[in-house]
Amino acid sequence: MNPPSRLRRLAGVGSRFLVVGALSTLIEVGVFNLLVYAWGWDVVAAKIVASLVALINAYIGNREWTFRHRDRRGRVAEVALFLATNAVCTALGAVLVWVGVEAVGGILGRTPGAVAVNAVNLVSIVIVVLLRFVLYHSIVFRVASPKA
Secondary structure, eight states: OOHHHHHHHHHHHHHHHHHHHHHHHHHHHHHHHIIIIITOOOHHHHHHHHHHHHHHHHHHHIIIIITTTSOOOOHHHHHHHHHHHHHHHHHHHHHHHHHHHHHHHHHHTSOOOHHHHHHHHHHHHHHHHHHHHHHIIIIITOOOOOOO
């Protein structure tokens, strides 16, 4: 496959991934804010739970739309890789939120408000989305191996 064709294909997959990710992000941010500001949860626990809720949408959207053309090696193996990848990404997101909220609190000299906490959360989401795309594209929803 020539480079322009490969780039077009990657752009198509990337675009679909971003649409699924945007919807998952809305779900994650909504659940996060509900847990933190309506129910008084800790930001790290809320981040983990919100990420897990958004994962349901992410798996279905990515499996059935973004990477539908990829190998379907077996649902159990694929779900296991998806969950392992997202466990790592969720942990990274929680660490980024914790570090970010602590850093902003230290800079401000007080507990950060909703705007600052959500800004930190969105930065963590951007970083984790980039990592997820690389891992989904290369490990979870891989290209079928050529038959001999």
